[in-house]
Amino acid sequence: MHKIMWNFRQALTITLLCFNVLTSAQSNDKPNIVIILADDLGVDDVSFRGANQFLTPNIDALAYSGVILKNLYTAPMCTPSRSALLTGKYPIHTGMQHYVIPNYQPWGLPLNETTIAQVFKEHGYYTSIIGKWHQGFSRKAYTPTKRGFDQHFGYLGAYVDYYNQTLDATAQNLSLGHDFRDNLAVSREHVGTYVTDLLTDAATELISKHDATEKPLFLFLSELAPHAGNDDTPLQAPPEEVEKFAYIKDVNRRTYAAMVSKLDQSVGAVIDALANKGILNNTILLFLSDNGGPTAGLHATTASNYPFRGQKNSPWEGGIRSSGVIWSPLLENLGTVWKQQIYIGDLLPTLAAAANIQLDTQQMNLDGLNLWSALKYGYDAVEREIVHNIDDIFQYVSYGKGKWKFINGTTDDGIYDGWLSVRQNDNSAELDPRAANYKESIMNTTVWQHLTAINAKAALSGSANITKLRQDAAINCMLGNVTQHTACEPLVGPCLFDIDVDPCEHNNLYESMSDGTVVQELLKRVAYFRESAHAPNNKPLDPKCDPRLYDGEWTWWEDVQDGVDDDHNADGGDSAMNLRLNGLLLTLSFGTLFVINLLKYSCRL
Structure with missing residues (x-):
């Protein structure tokens, strides 16, 4: 009997240790x-x-x-x-x-x-x-x-x-x-x-x-x-x-x-x-x-x-x-x-x-x-390499490595390629009144x-x-001392920028550096990433999506059309999972009762 109880106590100790491990893993550390x-x-x-x-x-x-x-x-x-x-x-x-x-x-x-x-x-x-x-x-x-x-x-x-x-x-x-x-x-x-x-x-x-x-x-x-x-x-x-x-x-x-x-x-x-x-x-x-x-x-x-x-x-x-x-x-x-x-x-x-x-x-x-x-x-x-995008449908590349940024092609035929935004001057009447006491x-x-x-x-x-901090967070184009800029026309040819010096992308360095190792390495990396690219997932418009078919709601129309779901039973697909979870909870409940009774019995010994 004592041997049996020792085995029970050992099992209980292991159970409680496992419980402690599980609960500590779920704590808010x-x-x-x-x-x-x-x-x-x-x-x-x-x-x-x-x-x-x-x-x-x-x-x-x-x-x-x-x-x-x-x-x-x-x-x-x-x-x-x-x-x-x-x-x-x-x-x-x-x-x-x-x-x-x-x-x-x-x-x-x-x-x-x-x-x-x-x-x-x-x-x-x-x-x-x-x-x-x-x-x-x-x-x-x-x-x-x-x-x-x-x-x-x-x-x-x-x-x-x-x-x-x-x-x-x-x-x-x-x-x-x-x-x-x-x-x-x-x-x-x-x-x-x-x-x-x-x-x-x-x-x-x-x-x-x-x-x-x-x-x-x-x-x-x-x-x-x-x-x-x-x-x-x-x-x-x-x-x-x-x-x-x-x-x-x-x-x-x-x-x-x-x-x-x-x-x-x-x-x-x-x-x-x-x-x-x-x-x-x-x-x-x-x-x-x-x-x-x-x-x-x-x-x-x-x-x-x-x-x-x-x-x-x-x-x-x-x-x-x-x-x-x-x-x-x-x-x-x-x-x-x-x-x-x-x-x-x-x-x-x-x-x-x-x-x-x-x-x-x-x-x-x-x-x-x-x-x-x-x-x-x-x-x-850390020198960060970033593929900003390779879009062979819009036909443009935007890629950066460290301070270098390479662009070839653009979107919307280049009509939005300019410097589109201006900032109100400090003496403008269109300034937030709170700006006079900004820090406060x-x-x-x-x-x-x-x-x-x-x-x-x-x-x-x-x-x-x-x-x-506000000054440091601002963007400074830092090209004031450059007397001549080479324009970038991405629909005509590639562009290269030194983003550290020229974050506003005024001065195209591609032609002056096209024979150098920097450009050659960038082109190799772009070719590498193009080879590894997943084909775009885009699909054409599906008229079966029309909300008028679903009580005026945008919904998962492919499932509805396939007869596997509808708006009136949004969670129906989870019923089998719910049954499995209920069974697991029932099993855990019996396990909990067993542990409680075992604790009671052990305490009486």
Whole structure:
């Protein structure tokens, strides 16, 4: 009997040890991660870069308290940029390199790709995406909660109207369709609420209710702002917000300023929620835009990418630079400007390293680099190679290695290749009244107070250095001493730029260096990447997607047409999984009762 009890006690000890290992692995020693992604925000439309036409005090406070990512690169458009963030791969390696996914095309991020949400979920995180998806939805398998996210609240397609949550495809002989979901279920209860406020409220509610001691939080707040809405009213903001910028003469720019202001308020509210929950001191905060802003042309918003050349959907710096900021108590160099080139695809391995998640980067075939150590300690010695894009449909290449950038070909026949943005002068009447007391405007925000309360050193250095940090974050073209510039005409021949000296891409060095080793090496690398490129996934319009066929909703029409799903049974495909989970829970319940009874029996001996 004693021998039997000893065996039981030994088994119980092992069981309890395993339980302790499991629970400690799920404790909140890992940092919460919050990514706030703006949509089509102009590089110069955050005031920490130096602009004063309208201020972004909450984003600026985050910037000066944290680390400003001066040389953050993205893909030039929404879908490819998001695919790079989600997979850690260049869009050319996932077939996402050409244009975007319109709501009416039946394709998406390939299902064999592992997403950042899957990585973090597998390592104990609760994963949520609030807002825009834009990685395909013609089949339910493409949608967020099938790609590693525990929760999705938002829209599946390219954009929606800011109030009625519709996307209008009548120009394609399709109908107007509603696009907003709570996980997989259609959600119409918030129609009429300004979308930026709606997404902000959802994010802050999640933060307030989530138990980060049980599971750390991975929150991807994928904002609509300041992307344009439907063509009939592309720029939308609450009238009282627009009125704050009445000093701006251009009504479109005035409304755009209000849209960015609501985005800035959203950033502030999320940081307030993290502070109120008491988890800010164990959180990594990241703010960035998915690409440069569209100043003119399709979905134009008056966005400013000053002083860069080009805009969204172009090979130029104005299309692929993002104004990014990261903050965390884990960083050793808060209150600085980091000049290291970093690509949006680097975020997956970098954030994984920050969370002590070991990745097999070779098996995953990642293009992104783990730059966590460089970021944490503030050194910028990594020569980053970045394939900005190789698009053989638009017929252009944009590639960089270190300070060298190679361009051949362009988009839209070059009509948006110029320097499209200007900045208001300091003596202009169209300056934000708060700019006269800029530093005080930043330091009076709750964001500044929350973040500097956690890092008093950053508070001291930041308050003294706001002016210097702002100067360091600005882009200086540095070509004042060059008397002659060689123009780049990418539809005529290749172009080469020294981005360190000429980030505004004025002086084409290709002809003067074409016989040298630099150009030859760049051409070899471009040829190498072209050989390894995945064919574009794009497909033509499918008229069966028309929302009029599905009660006015944009939905996973290929599944509906195939008879494997419908809107009225959105979660039906999970029934078998639910049965398996219920069986597992029942088994665990019997196991728990056995352990409890065994403990009772052991205690009596």
